[in-house]
Amino acid sequence: MAAPRLGRLLLRALATLLVVWGVLCAGFYWAMTQPPDVFGRIVARTPLPFMMALPFETMWMHARAGAVSPGSPAPDFRLPTLDHKDTVQLSSFRSSRPVVLVFGSYT
Numbered sequence: 126m127a128a129p130r131l132g133r134l135l136l137r138a139l140a141t142l143l144v145v146w147g148v149l150c151a152g153f154y155w156a157m158t159q160p161p162d163v164f165g166r167i168v169a170r171t172p173l174p175f176m177m178a179l180p181f182e183t184m185w186m187h188a189r190a191g192a193v194s195p196g197s198p199a200p201d202f203r204l205p206t207l208d209h210k211d212t213v214q215l216s217s218f219r220s221s222r223p224v225v226l227v228f229g230s231y232t
Contacts, residue, residue: 146178153179157188199226 153176156167168176193200201216218224 149175150179150184153181154184154188157185199224 203212203214
């Protein structure tokens with residue numbers, strides 16, 4: 126009689142852990158789709174064992190993949206000039222000349 130009761134208890138515990146894990150995955154996936162400052166605040170307050178239990182890299186690669194594919198136009202954005210006195214918008218260069226965006230540092 127004790128074995129079936131123990132089996133049900135273990136099954137409930139496993140189901141509860143799977144639900145909690147699913148909620149954590151969903152919450153972190155949502156956080157990964159937020160701007161970097163919001164995501165950074167969430168991660169800073171999250172205990173490391175919780176993060177180690179998640180498929181972090183897989184979720185990150187999917188959440189941050191974006192929707193731009195090769196050959197499609199770049200999304201329009203506005204950036205400050207080097208002297209921070211004005212801004213430049215990417216769409217203002219679309220018909221006049223090619224634009225190369227370099228991400229990273231070469232220093």
